[in-house]
Amino acid sequence: MPNLQHPAYPAATLLHLESLVPCRESQVSMLLSLFGERQQFSFPSIFIYGHTSSGKTYVMQTLLNTLELPHVFVNCMEYFTSRLLLEEILIQLQSCSSETEQTSHVPCDTFNDFVRLFKQAVANRELQDQTLYIVLDRAEQLREMEANILPAFLRLQELTDRNVTVILLSEIVWELFRPNVGCFEPLTLYFPDYSIGHLQKILSQNHPPEYSADFYAAYVNIVLGVFYMVCRDLKELQHLAALNFSKYCEPVVRGEANERDTRKLWKNIEPHLKKAMQTVYLREISSSQWERLQHEDGEPGQLKGLSAHTHVELPYYSKFLLIAAYLASYNPVRTDKRFFLKHHGKIRKTNFLKKHEKTSNHLLGPKPFPLDRLLAILHSIVDNRVAPTANIFSQITSLVTLQLLSVVGHNDQLDGPRYKCIVSLDFIRAVAR
Numbered sequence: 051m052p053n054l055q056h057p058a059y060p061a062a063t064l065l066h067l068e069s070l071v072p073c074r075e076s077q078v079s080m081l082l083s084l085f086g087e088r089q090q091f092s093f094p095s096i097f098i099y100g101h102t103s104s105g106k107t108y109v110m111q112t113l114l115n116t117l118e119l120p121h122v123f124v125n126c127m128e129y130f131t132s133r134l135l136l137e138e139i140l141i142q143l144q145s146c147s148s149e150t151e152q153t154s155h156v157p158c159d160t161f162n163d164f165v166r167l168f169k170q171a172v173a174n175r176e177l178q179d180q181t182l183y184i185v186l187d188r189a190e191q192l193r194e195m196e197a198n199i200l201p202a203f204l205r206l207q208e209l210t211d212r213n214v215t216v217i218l219l220s221e222i223v224w225e226l227f228r229p230n231v232g233c234f235e236p237l238t239l240y241f242p243d244y245s246i247g248h249l250q251k252i253l254s255q256n257h258p259p260e261y262s263a264d265f266y267a268a269y270v271n272i273v274l275g276v277f278y279m280v281c282r283d284l285k286e287l288q289h290l291a292a293l294n295f296s297k298y299c300e301p302v303v304r305g306e307a308n309e310r311d312t313r314k315l316w317k318n319i320e321p322h323l324k325k326a327m328q329t330v331y332l333r334e335i336s337s338s339q340w341e342r343l344q345h346e347d348g349e350p351g352q353l354k355g356l357s358a359h360t361h362v363e364l365p366y367y368s369k370f371l372l373i374a375a376y377l378a379s380y381n382p383v384r385t386d387k388r389f390f391l392k393h394h395g396k397i398r399k400t401n402f403l404k405k406h407e408k409t410s411n412h413l414l415g416p417k418p419f420p421l422d423r424l425l426a427i428l429h430s431i432v433d434n435r436v437a438p439t440a441n442i443f444s445q446i447t448s449l450v451t452l453q454l455l456s457v458v459g460h461n462d463q464l465d466g467p468r469y470k471c472i473v474s475l476d477f478i479r480a481v482a483r
Contacts, residue, residue, distance in 0.1 A: 096217045
């Protein structure tokens with residue numbers, strides 16, 4: 051029995067829609083109930099929120115296109131000012147109708163102008179007898195615009211006296227949108243993250259026709275087993291699955307194993323998935339470069355461009371500041387005299403080694419250090435004398451902004467700020483070279 055049912059739409063259309071939006075049947079069913087029939091007035095504004103890659107944009111586009119509902123879809127990140135946003139909505143209203151002639155571009159400076167022009171556009175398209183949907187993706191950008199834009203969109207049905215519904219898609223909750231002076235409250239709908247079972251079902255639908263569905267489902271299980279703890283993004287998982295599938299099939303293509311030899315297939319793909327773990331989300335190389343690297347059985351660091359973070363360009367003193375911060379984070383304070391002074395005197399090594407030979411400092415993680423210690427180590431590792439000028443302090447702030455250093459504690463501490471170096475040893479080695 052199909053999950054989606056609505057008297058206003060044919061059963062075949064709803065069945066096709068259900069196949070296009072797997073694991074989102076409950077959300078689509080709720081939206082269909084809110085939309086009602088074409089000629090009925092829908093809810094004035096709907097706020098849909100959820101984390102990245104939870105299907106908000108895809109579900110809305112698929113739903114509106116499959117049911118052939120009149121709509122306007124605008125990404126607020128692309129049209130980042132109120133004028134660009136309002137004009138783009140009017141342009142899409144005009145271009146969607148093939149029956150009406152294209153009118154000249156009309157500037158829209160205020161929301162009053164938009165209401166007037168919107169009424170004209172709706173009348174020209176003969177949309178009075180059905181609901182028009184305006185979908186604003188990345189709606190959190192509306193908070194950066196004029197204070198009247200968001201409340202006006204929420205009450206657009208009342209302001210225009212037309213059958214229109216505004217749908218806001220966002221990754222943040224409504225409480226971060228609500229103005230201090232109050233506004234019309236939209237109906238909120240939450241899109242939860244895909245569970246591992248949902249991801250398994252969605253990824254398994256993309257299996258190549260030359261292989262069985264069970265074979266590809268076993269491969270998807272391996273990919274999710276490796277990447278699910280660090281990556282829940284459906285788009286990224288689809289990219290990783292498509293990128294590494296040819297390597298998974300190699301033993302089958304060479305005749306060394308069949309589709310059921312999961313142990314041999316896992317041994318063949320395991321080192322390549324470990325390499326792919328180093329570049330999750332980064333997109334530091336293209337798919338063709340990655341495939342060439344797979345065939346050459348090279349290490350990720352051997353390909354130019356694969357570790358852009360180890361080749362980051364920093365100012366001259368910023369590199370020394372970063373090295374000094376790493377030394378301060380991973381070396382105890384009592385070793386500074388031994389490491390950074392030429393005439394440090396005698397040091398008893400026996401007791402020191404007995405206490406600290408148990409655990410490596412790299413396993414314990416970076417330790418916070420004060421600003422004075424950072425500058426002291428900087429003076430000892432730089433050949434020429436470095437004056438503590440505003441330029442040096444601004445470069446420390448830049449390293450914090452680049453997330454190479456992190457500030458520990460509160461800004462109002464009386465004993466000065468404390469920092470922690472959060473880069474890896476390989477990164478520091480590359481900078482030190």
